[in-house]
Amino acid sequence: MRGRNATPAIPDPTIPPRSRARPRDRRCILASATLILSSSPPEGHGGNAAMMGSEVAFGFDSPPETEEMESLALSDAPPTVSSLPAAISASSDGDLFISPPSALHFPLSSTASGDGGDPAPSTASSFLDPPSYADIVFSPFDSQNGDDDNGADNGSMLRRDSSPRSTRAARSDYLKISVSDPNKEQETVNSLVPGGGTYFTYLITSQMRFGSAANGDGESEPVEFSVRRRFRDVVTLADRLAEGYRGFCIPPRPDKSVVESQVMQKNEFVEQRRSALEKYLWRLAEHPVIGMSDELRVFLQAKGKLPLPTTTDVASRMLDGAVRLPKQLFGEGAAAQVAPQEVVQPAKGGRDLLRIFKELKQAVTIEWGGVKPLLVEEDKEFLAKKEKMQDLELQLSTASQQAEALVNAQQDVGETMGEMGLAFIKLAKFETDQGIYNSQRIRATDTKNVATAAVKASRLYRELNAQTVKHLDTLHEYLGLMLAVNNAFSERASALLTVQTLMSDLTTLNIRIDKLEAASSKIFGGDRSRLRKVEELRETIKVTEDAKSCAIREYERIKENNRNELDRLDQERKDDFLSMLKGFVINQVGYSEKVANVWATVAEETSSYARGNS
């Protein structure tokens, strides 16, 4: 009678089923759970109430704040009621994962019972007092809040609207970005790996704030663009952005999955990736520079195949690569050919090998040789900032771990409270059925009251937890962003290394010219071959000088980008942290008050038992 059957009877929608089964999975779920919340635009056309979304969305469909919450002096904007229906209508456009919010309870509770095979709710109600039970589960706050789900969603929308993130989103050029409708497609070139022949494309719908730049009419109605992209295209976009925006903190792209292709076919995986992509695109759009980039616009708007070059290394360089090689790096022997644009790119694989070796040698010389490079990082302010960022990263990583532990512990309390409530419900039912004596019936009633309160409290804990996850996710997010910061820093370092290499080349060249000149001056009338050599070297120096100044300009540009980005991040982080703390605290206050009320009622009801000892 008790045990397995009963556990799913508390629909547990805020917690994805997997997280119950495997606690270690929680992190990714917590993270992905919040994806939707923070990534969907405040205007509410996220269109993302798919599976992951619904799990979380449920957490917000009962009032996170009622009278107590409102009594707190909130400086939030008035709720945008209109946004809610928008969210719902956007979410119900035929996606197979989508079900209307009101219908979420049962599907979810059965999912929680393990692969949906268990007709859990009916089993549960067959041995439990049905009316009272339903009462507990489905309308626990009737007494406190006459209104239904609407009020709740407004509450959460309201908070979301006031967050700095969404104000940034509001500044973005994009009104809407949504990733939906994952579609399995067949690879045209057959793969040797079984199951590797298929991939998923996602429908990416976006809307610019001020018409589309494509038709050149800034005042026109916002045009909606729909393109289909696969994950590989996203990788391309990320690569192009990394190339084109060195020194910026480019939001990190979702990881390439290392799972097997069979796993990739799973809905769960696809959905996780879908929401991750959406969140990623929103982050890009919110970035003040990248949000306005051509690359992003092309990615979002260009019809058909993505026109961005997949890799500059293979595609474009194979053809004219030989011509555009930075010859000065081969040494003095090769014909001088300027390719300054090359030095503005960090050296990477393929035919850049020579340069890589050179720069590596340079790095080693600086590192181990004790040779003072000609140009050093001397921006004290930057170095201090960098150190601060490293410290921040460390603390962020600890804090996000602890936040996760806290969320897990909070969830455990809620769950255990719920399970205990359930055990008491059964006990109460048993006592009622077997009741012979009056005292027994009184006890059964008391037990039921406590049980009901425990289940209510458990539900509140869960809702609180969903909110806590949402707020503390800022920590995770910034930890992820630290990767971007580190990338920006390493771009700077590599640009510096290029400059250093070129400068040391120049020194070498000059020394050689000096030597040659010295040698030729000993011969009266000059040594023609030596003089020719000197001429050649002078030519190389000229080219290298050009490359150097180009590299220095790039370095300066990156430095500038770094600085701007750090300033921007500092400000945004302050805002985001503040809103995180505020959100966290407000929720704690609100829900704790509710929990306190629930228990205070029971304490009042049972006060007759505590004679003269309170």
Place this chain on the structure above:
Amino acid sequence: MSALGGGGGALRNASTALAISSTESFAGTPSCHTKRVRRPPGSFYWLHAVTPAPPLDTTTLKQLVFVSDYAESMIPPEIGPQKSSSQSPRSPSGAPFLSISVTDPVKLGNGVQAYISYRVITKTNLPEFQGPEKIVIRRYSDFVWLHDKLADKYKGIFIPPLPEKSAVEKFRFSAEFIEMRRQALDIFVNRIASHPELKQSEDLKTFLEEDEEAMERIRSFETGIFKKPADLLQMFKDVQTKVTDVVLGKEKPVEETDPEYEKLKHYIFGLEDHLTETQKQAVRLVKRHRELGQSLSEFGKAIKLLGACEGDSLGKVFAELGSKSELLSIKLQKEAHNLLMNFEEPLKDYVRCVQSIKDSFSHRANAFRLHCELTETTKLKEINLEKLNLMRSDKTREAEIEYRELKAESEEATRRFETIIKRMNEEIVRFQEQKTAEMGLAFHLFAKGQAKLANDIADAWRNVLTKIEAYSLSSGHD
């Protein structure tokens, strides 16, 4: 101890007499002495069970300083129903009372020999007791002795349960375990002292008043020499009956078939299952509270460090949040402790009480079996006697004596069985009332504790919220 002829009687009637004494658990000759001696007072007690006990003075109970919320309030509700039913116009000040407190647990001895001793303080105005106040030192095994004595003598009464024998070795001397056990022992003796029948027990008086040496002597005398033979005899007897049953191939009505009793048994077994489950969850809830406290404290530390990275006044907000987290962590630990003492422990006690009821089931089953056997045998002897009478055998006289004795024995067994039934019927009512009061209190304390905790949490965070808002205003954000 007066040696009456009864002991010899028991020896004389080899199998049947042994059966009696062993099921009585007074097996062996000396206990037969006790039995003979005790019988008249026994029936006197029995009468007392019906007569309402004089009310205890509740005000004096509050003097027990060492008793926790739960333990303290255990007693008044228990006395409550009696008081109301037997309330007389007598002034409460003169009312007889008996209140006991178990205090000052002290660890004595070393290593495996180590044990905890308690100070047991008795305050009473009952004339049977030596004086108004008596203090003795007792250890856990003394409580066990008292429990076992009562369980032997008052079959059918749900003897108040003792706390579990021993926890995991590691926790045996942890402050928490000791305190929990002390509380449970306190409740145990006070339940006995407030039980209308049990409080009249000589053993209780011995337990409360004998000095340590005397107590030791009595215990070793009984447990060392007589208890074990009793067990052996019981075993012997059990085997014997089983063998007889098998040999004779007769299906005996070993179990009662009274539907009311069946229902009760069904109820108790079901109740045990449910209670075990709830108690298990309560244990987990305590654990979860502790874990949350732990996480909150670590979260607070991490947040403080993170805030230090931010430096300025935002850093102060972080620090504030961090300190409050750590503060709340302490509150959570406190509440976890309260939960353990005031909620989990009463639930565990509930389970123990149910187990004590189950003990009385087996006593009842034994008594019933004995009653049936003796009735059966007596009938056979009667037939045999009639036969002998008809035959005018010279064995008639002997057989008649035997029959009379057996008949007396049988009647006694029947009476005992009926006493058990009667007691159980009364006890179950008591049990239900008592548990309603106790659980009501446990629920109350649980709810109160949770409400307080939640309010503390809300207050602490509200405090942080004002700081955050002050910061928002000052820095021009929002």
